[in-house]
Amino acid sequence: MEGLFDVLFSFSGILFLVALIGIGYLVGSGRERRHFSDLEERDRRHADFPVYDIDFIPPGMIPTNGELVMGQVVIAADYFKTFLSSWRTLVGGEMKSFVRMTERGKAEARLRMIEEARGKGARAVINVRFETSEIGGNVQVNQGRAMSEVLCYGTAIFD
Amino acid sequence: MIVVNTEHVPGHDIVELKGLVQGNTIRAKHLGRDIGASLKNLVGGELTGYTELLTESRRQAMERMMQQASQLGANAILNVRFTTSSVAAGAAELYAYGTAVVVAPKLNR
Numbered sequence: 317m318e319g320l321f322d323v324l325f326s327f328s329g330i331l332f333l334v335a336l337i338g339i340g341y342l343v344g345s346g347r348e349r350r351h352f353s354d355l356e357e358r359d360r361r362h363a364d365f366p367v368y369d370i371d372f373i374p375p376g377m378i379p380t381n382g383e384l385v386m387g388q389v390v391i392a393a394d395y396f397k398t399f400l401s402s403w404r405t406l407v408g409g410e411m412k413s414f415v416r417m418t419e420r421g422k423a424e425a426r427l428r429m430i431e432e433a434r435g436k437g438a439r440a441v442i443n444v445r446f447e448t449s450e451i452g453g454n455v456q457v458n459q460g461r462a463m464s465e466v467l468c469y470g471t472a473i474f475d
Numbered sequence: 476m477i478v479v480n481t482e483h484v485p486g487h488d489i490v491e492l493k494g495l496v497q498g499n500t501i502r503a504k505h506l507g508r509d510i511g512a513s514l515k516n517l518v519g520g521e522l523t524g525y526t527e528l529l530t531e532s533r534r535q536a537m538e539r540m541m542q543q544a545s546q547l548g549a550n551a552i553l554n555v556r557f558t559t560s561s562v563a564a565g566a567a568e569l570y571a572y573g574t575a576v577v578v579a580p581k582l583n584r
Contacts, residue, residue: 473485
């Protein structure tokens, strides 16, 4: 009797895990696709806005002032990717699912910075830097979760 | 207060260097946000609670830095850098530093 209960219990545990992974996969990949198409669209809209990581005034511009602008975001991987990654560490190699997650984070932070700069009427952003932080673990699996925390900052220059 | 992460303020001349200024804060994520984040972890995507937490904390570190600069009589901070480190599980230190200076708009414009 006790053995049967154990089997049922562990079976429901596995079922629960599979359900979580399934929900993570179905909902997560849809959201990721939508996010990527949103990022692409915003990238196109801001394609004409100059963003450099140099520390001098771009030739041809005579700005009168500068101001720090920044964009930040915390992006988490879905359960499916976290599950996949635990297998990936056995065989090594590139973790493509996490590469896409960090890409999303970097692009989102950069676009938020650009949007802030444009909203303030800047001509360009120079000396752009990316920084990652660690509130829940920096692109590492922490208590079964993986997340990417990105800060993108630079100096907006004004005419 | 002009805050930039370049070594010069565009359109301004540096009149006087006042010295290094800094601001830091250590923030812990709170349980409510943590539970929300765990649920979000299932499907992935942005963890808005954490984003807000980091934005707030970073603003506070910057404000402390700016306060120090104005006490020194500066009107701008150059070459601002941000660093973060995790102090304990679930707590992050956000640190901002830069050089406080006095700048004046360029005259020959």
